[in-house]
Amino acid sequence: MKVLIVGAGPTGLTLAVELARRKIFAKIIDKRDSASTLSRAVGITSKSLELLSHSGVSKKLIEEGVPIQTACIYRGSHLALTMPLHSSSSYFPTILGLPQDRTETILAESLASKGVQVEYKLALNTFREEAQYVVAQFSNNEEENFDLIIGADGVHSVVRQNANIPYPGFDLKELWSIADVEVDDWPHPQTFTLAQIKSGVVVVSVPIGKNRYRFVASCEKALEAFPLPLRIHKVRREGIFKISIRQARSYSKGRVHLAGDAAHCHSPVGGRGMNLGIADAAELARCIAEGQLDRYSALRHREDRKVIDITEHGRKIVTEQSFLSKIEFSALLAAANHLPFIKRRLSRFVVEF
Numbered sequence: 001m002k003v004l005i006v007g008a009g010p011t012g013l014t015l016a017v018e019l020a021r022r023k024i025f026a027k028i029i030d031k032r033d034s035a036s037t038l039s040r041a042v043g044i045t046s047k048s049l050e051l052l053s054h055s056g057v058s059k060k061l062i063e064e065g066v067p068i069q070t071a072c073i074y075r076g077s078h079l080a081l082t083m084p085l086h087s088s089s090s091y092f093p094t095i096l097g098l099p100q101d102r103t104e105t106i107l108a109e110s111l112a113s114k115g116v117q118v119e120y121k122l123a124l125n126t127f128r129e130e131a132q133y134v135v136a137q138f139s140n141n142e143e144e145n146f147d148l149i150i151g152a153d154g155v156h157s158v159v160r161q162n163a164n165i166p167y168p169g170f171d172l173k174e175l176w177s178i179a180d181v182e183v184d185d186w187p188h189p190q191t192f193t194l195a196q197i198k199s200g201v202v203v204v205s206v207p208i209g210k211n212r213y214r215f216v217a218s219c220e221k222a223l224e225a226f227p228l229p230l231r232i233h234k235v236r237r238e239g240i241f242k243i244s245i246r247q248a249r250s251y252s253k254g255r256v257h258l259a260g261d262a263a264h265c266h267s268p269v270g271g272r273g274m275n276l277g278i279a280d281a282a283e284l285a286r287c288i289a290e291g292q293l294d295r296y297s298a299l300r301h302r303e304d305r306k307v308i309d310i311t312e313h314g315r316k317i318v319t320e321q322s323f324l325s326k327i328e329f330s331a332l333l334a335a336a337n338h339l340p341f342i343k344r345r346l347s348r349f350v351v352e353f
């Protein structure tokens, strides 16, 4: 079977690895000059590690990543909740912190060890479907026939647009910010911290390496917004970004299938963006190998929808100023502080979600 994967982000790479271990060797292309060096998604869930364990990728991710042991929630600079992050029923007991470029490098190395190299500097321009195959046209003006084209080409997916698959949803008005920094003497190196500094603004910090942390905030200056003292040694990267909440109406149309950000996007609350792409890719590889492609779209659309809805609910609780959101957040903190079984369930939910 001839498969073209457009995009070598975490989704495309996972799909290529999962196909290669089943002896289906896809062509995988990316329009970038070389592998990305951006740290974008930093939390790898236990579910993703389980999915990537069959190829040996998880072992390497676990060797390099930071196991996040505790979650602390602040309201202003007041510590409102401390919670161990642990689940004994999942593949890995907690969430792993690792910059996305390292995850991608480990996936690409695994792929290369199976005999497949990413073809960089090659973009898909367009494609047309014929009765027996689909014809891809590339940026080098060459054309090639494939049985399947997979759009793992991110939010602005050319594959999705060419297939005329709607991507309904909405864009949030506010700007969010991100900072990737080295910090000296941070007293809680394996802790996920969420601080609600005033109604409507939330700042999160995640450990992603030795003395290295990712800050994300629902305002324009993540580092300034963080309410606890920080001794910043070096700012590696800072930026602002906008958030959209969207999901493709269908993930499949004829010989074309979508996965990852090409199929859905949502807020970073919950840190699930990359993890959903990994889950889509693992399922798509299974469906291709087992001849069940007709099931892929409905299966993943439903699962992703659940996560997008929960993530949206979480974002509203911590960032919206409505009376209901404030009450819900306060009630959750009070319940977790006073009822140990609620704290355990919340911890398991965060790890297994």
Ligand SMILES: Cc1cc2nc3c(=O)[nH]c(=O)nc-3n(C[C@H](O)[C@H](O)[C@H](O)COP(=O)(O)OP(=O)(O)OC[C@H]3O[C@@H](n4cnc5c(N)ncnc54)[C@H](O)[C@@H]3O)c2cc1C
Pocket: 006, 007, 008, 009, 010, 011, 012, 029, 030, 031, 032, 040, 041, 042, 043, 100, 122, 123, 124, 125, 152, 153, 154, 155, 157, 158, 178, 241, 259, 260, 261, 262, 268, 271, 272, 273, 274, 275, 277
């Ligand atoms: C600032 C920022 C912070 C984030 N933080 C988090 C986080 O903390 N946790 C989390 O889970 N997620 C986070 N995300 C989201 C996460 O990065 C994405 O969900 C993830 O990268 C999606 O992977 P993907 O492979 O589907 O798409 P992408 O990573 O976008 O990869 C798509 C690839 O396709 C290539 N491409 C596009 N068009 C073409 C074409 N026509 N031909 C060939 N190649 C093409 C692109 O060059 C790109 O390499 C963050 C994103 C951003 C921007």
